Amino acid sequence: MFDVLIVGGGPAGISAAVYLKRFRLNIVIIMKDYGTLAKTDHIENYYGFVEPITGTQLVENGINQAKRMGISIIEEEVLNIEYFDTFTVKTNKSEYLAKTVLLTTGASRSGLKVKGFNDYVGKGISYCAVCDGFIYRNKRIGVVGAGEFMLEEYEVLKNFTNELTVFTNGVPLSVDIHGATLVSEPITAILGDEQIRQVKTSLASYDVDALFVAIGTPSASDFALRMGAFLKNNDIEVDETFMTNIPGLFAAGDCIGGFYQIAKAVSDGAHASVAINKYLRQKASL
């Protein structure tokens, strides 16, 4: 059982980790990739670097900084987190238990950049099978995605209907999915009236009553939503100690909104670490 399991190895996650390690807590970082920062190749406004640095280099520095301090980094994809007094974090390879979880997976939640998509979010388009799947019992449900995250949602949705279609949206399927109805061409539009009615692709139109989005890797908001944490717009809502409404579930960095800058994420991580340490000490003394 870890004291703190950090999801995400960017500025907020590593910054928190180096503080938490110095508090002598048993921590681990689980990260999948370098995230949004890797897309930036010219950072010159983060204090302390004379020459501009690439996002990839900065993330690598952070990882090596953490490793040098003896912090474990596991390169797996977190697919689900369950909360029941403690946290069970399920990845594509294993399961981990932790007393607290800190979400620092950045801001991105992937939607579809097609006509009509934004109009039907909440009107048949959902980001959470566990939350909304039962609403569409025995209805025609589509799920968009091509990897582990989609499979996770698919398995949940199978409990509700037999009319389940996977839309890979032109992305090669990276998981085995037996017996599913597959649509592999790109989605071009979402149609409907008050509710979503059709998914239009480059080849055909498909009638649906609901469309679940599980593209790429789950974002912090996705985990939070599944556990019943409050969101504000798409950001995870935290109090002044960076804790969500779920005891022991913390979030920091871009996923809680605000100023999308490295400086802010790093500061968030440092502040969250102090709050987590305090939370664990208080719990231990009960």
Add this chain to the structure above:
Amino acid sequence: MFDVLIVGGGPAGISAAVYLKRFRLNIVIIMKDYGTLAKTDHIENYYGFVEPITGTQLVENGINQAKRMGISIIEEEVLNIEYFDTFTVKTNKSEYLAKTVLLTTGASRSGLKVKGFNDYVGKGISYCAVCDGFIYRNKRIGVVGAGEFMLEEYEVLKNFTNELTVFTNGVPLSVDIHGATLVSEPITAILGDEQIRQVKTSLASYDVDALFVAIGTPSASDFALRMGAFLKNNDIEVDETFMTNIPGLFAAGDCIGGFYQIAKAVSDGAHASVAINKYLRQKASL
């Protein structure tokens, strides 16, 4: 006239500067020394550096980062700031005008570590000649300090009394001060009843009605106090835009309190820059 004059070249000041420069504002940094950070020789909890870095190295990195971006850094000691619609910043060598000022000079405000000192702060011990000098008109006033800052306070206090004694507290006098009564041995205690009554040194005791403290370099709190900005304990009080109660006077980093960490100062600076930019744009559009 500068758009923004930043006092202090540590993490908060440089972080703000690099953002402000990218907002294409006309800015300048005035700094005296490397501050508190230079006393730290092993920083391993600031994100992005694989190996521990010294405070001196980090401050130098910051200065070179700013210079590389074409930001002017003036190495002078700010002695006073006056506010009258715009700001006049007086240093040991010159005067500068600015539309806004950002204070990022760190937390330190130097008191005396001697018996009785803390008991008489506010009871005859003052940090601001302009604020409190008139209370002690024609009384026996002491002023503690040995440099430019002391001289600045001395000149103000001369207007109120002829019984003025300079206590250099064992520090060699670094300024010319004609006709002053000088006590150069170390102060060992402050004595009094309801109010301060005596300054005790290693050699003698001196009767005083007030003692003004002007040791070393003025801190951000000292400037703020002189301009009528609100303090909270010793920290400068700012709103959510990092602005004090004085329009155009901003503060960030350790001098506004909170978590005394590089990460927090850097984040403060970034946030303050956005607020300053907005403030200037709004003023320009009036």
